[in-house]
Amino acid sequence: MAANFEQRREPGRRATLKEVAAEVGVSPATVSNAYNRPDQLSSGLRERVLEVARRLGYPGPDPTARSLRRGRSGVIGVLYADRLSYAFEDPAAVLFLRGISEAAEEAGLQLLLVTGSLRDESDVEAVGKAAVDGFVVYSMPEDDPSVHAVIERRVPTVLVDQPEGMGTPLVGIDDRGAARAAAEHLVSLGHRRIGVVSFELAREPVGGLVGADRQSAATFLASGQRLRGYAEALDPAGIPWERVPVYECAENVLEEGKAAAGVLLAPDDRPTAILATSDLLAFGVTEAAEEMGLAVPGDLSVVGFDDVPEAARANPPLTTVHQPHMEKGLKAGRLLVSGLRGEDPPRTEILPTRLVVRGSTAPPKTDA
Amino acid sequence: MAANFEQRREPGRRATLKEVAAEVGVSPATVSNAYNRPDQLSSGLRERVLEVARRLGYPGPDPTARSLRRGRSGVIGVLYADRLSYAFEDPAAVLFLRGISEAAEEAGLQLLLVTGSLRDESDVEAVGKAAVDGFVVYSMPEDDPSVHAVIERRVPTVLVDQPEGMGTPLVGIDDRGAARAAAEHLVSLGHRRIGVVSFELAREPVGGLVGADRQSAATFLASGQRLRGYAEALDPAGIPWERVPVYECAENVLEEGKAAAGVLLAPDDRPTAILATSDLLAFGVTEAAEEMGLAVPGDLSVVGFDDVPEAARANPPLTTVHQPHMEKGLKAGRLLVSGLRGEDPPRTEILPTRLVVRGSTAPPKTDA
DNA sequence: CTACTTTACTTAAACGGTTCAGAAAAATGT
DNA sequence: ACATTTTTCTGAACCGTTTAAGTAAAGTAG
Structure with missing residues (x-):
């Protein structure tokens, strides 16, 4: 008891599921169930578990451990060519991201922004290091090593504005x-x-x-x-x-x-x-x-x-x-989501474009 | 192209580190070292490991497993009040994100966009489910359950545009x-x-x-x-x-x-x-x-x-x-990074503002 | 009261790596 | 040639969960 009390105060170390289990006097599985499958416990015990968790400062199951065990992270990665900060400079890219984030929200997924390989070689690693369930590759040159790295990862992927590659679904325009x-x-x-x-x-x-x-x-x-x-x-x-x-x-x-x-x-x-x-x-x-x-x-x-x-x-x-930038993001996101679900999404979606004539064009001056 | 065929991904399981080790005839530790500490192997063996990995289609160490073992994910979470897609609608927020992403890049970290609790209660979980090393909380009402959830997570956190809370570093304006x-x-x-x-x-x-x-x-x-x-x-x-x-x-x-x-x-x-x-x-x-x-x-x-x-x-x-929206993001990001490094960052950074008088204001018409 | 289903938990094996403390082999010093 | 260091690799514990399979106790049917 006293030891536990002490642990709680200890700065830095967070309690783990196992510790909560020990304190309550049940098995780890039960604590896990308290969080993930309430129907597997008597509600009384569940209350008790949650209460102890609170007391011990247990923040709930560790996302990383859970992802590992479950085999999915609930995150989709967006690979963008330029430095991330430039992605936010181009309104078209921002719109695209907005579309993607909408699709992510629909599916209850989160968005990880992955920086593409700029000039620097080191950033190819970023792709390998990203804990994601799938990728959307936005507007990258086809010879970019990061793109290759994504393919190597063998996770569901959607390409955007890119040449078709190895049967990967594709969203683009003409x-x-x-x-x-x-x-x-x-x-x-x-x-x-x-x-x-x-x-x-x-x-x-x-x-x-x-x-x-x-x-x-x-x-x-x-x-x-x-x-x-x-x-x-x-x-x-x-x-x-x-x-x-x-x-x-x-x-x-x-x-x-x-x-x-x-x-x-x-x-x-x-x-x-x-x-x-x-x-x-x-x-x-x-x-x-x-x-x-x-x-x-x-x-x-x-x-x-x-x-x-x-x-x-x-x-x-x-x-x-x-x-339709935003729609492009939305489509790409949804395609990826259906890929994640194991469905077999359509190979290619070409979105419509149209010329919008406004005030910046006129007949040339007839040179005198 | 034939190359396409060759690269076409094999359906089925990806190889694991252990399998690569078995195939090469070395211990898993050695394969791990081949990726993480090249100086711990003879370069010959390393070559051989990498070659087998390529042949088996091993995409390199699994990010999630690595994060679990290492105790950090290399990701910082950004918690934003509105739906993610709105974050991209407000130019101020976009600028802020740009600043943050710059700080993230500096530190070799990635950015996870975490949606705050909108009206919906279910989204509080998002905070708990995000595999991140720390949070930047952007412009949330102080009574928001997501903010509370972040605090509960007990990870390094930086608050932005918010009342001071529990000694958490803060970036804001007057x-x-x-x-x-x-x-x-x-x-x-x-x-x-x-x-x-x-x-x-x-x-x-x-x-x-x-x-x-x-x-x-x-x-x-x-x-x-x-x-x-x-x-x-x-x-x-x-x-x-x-x-x-x-x-x-x-x-x-x-x-x-x-x-x-x-x-x-x-x-x-x-x-x-x-x-x-x-x-x-x-x-x-x-x-x-x-x-x-x-x-x-x-x-x-x-x-x-x-x-x-x-x-x-x-x-x-x-x-x-x-x-200075972008600078706000940059500062917040850097503060978080130094927090992640275990340093003790300054408690509060108040950034300067100034009134910019342009053409939308003038003396009122003297009503006749 | 027996046989059978439910309910409420527990056991233990993954998940896919990293890393520290060695052991064996090779290189070095004397 | 022997002691010593360095290099190269292995064993095994561990990270913090989830989950399939199993068990004991309680409930239900006949």
């Missing part, structure tokens, strides 16, 4: 078709000199103008497909893709969009329109243009991609490709 | 002082008829106008303190607080702000200014006002709280109280 529509919009407005601003093409982004070789080597599905989509619209319109300058940004952030614009808008035969593969980059382009004294859309049309909420509120409102 | 400044700003502009829009005052928000009794019973620290701050500025200015209408929103979302405005702006002696306890609510007020044909700031001044990035870009730009 990047190529959507990009084509964006480019066609510019063509139909009469633009002939067009520049492209893309985010990372592959794991090690170069940052700067890139040629066809690098473009076709893109391992970041979204980038690669979007560029192809642009090409498919421009080429037939008599705008040879080889002559279209493509700037690869090192990161999907506004600042990089500005930098890109700085380069693309420099030459004398400056483009009359810019296609950006994300709204964030498009905002950067707009900002840079305005700083250079170019009016949008008067002197320069800008098209984004994503249709984040800010796009509609921007000044001018951004013409962009809408995609 | 809500009262900041709110006072906001209200004083309106007073100095000459406003006499002022309305207040607050988010939840306690766990079970009422939604509607609330009297002094409920106000003083606020368990949501931020709300309570901000109201007191407003009162401290208005009372001495000859605007008796009892006469100031206070509308409690059921949730911190734009729509609720609109609803509040609908009520507050209805009467004949409508306020010339509104104090909102968050920017999100302020946006709602502005939107409602404009729909009612009231110009901001011409007919109505609006002051927010938080200074989320959108505040500066809004139309008109919102006058609001700036607080």
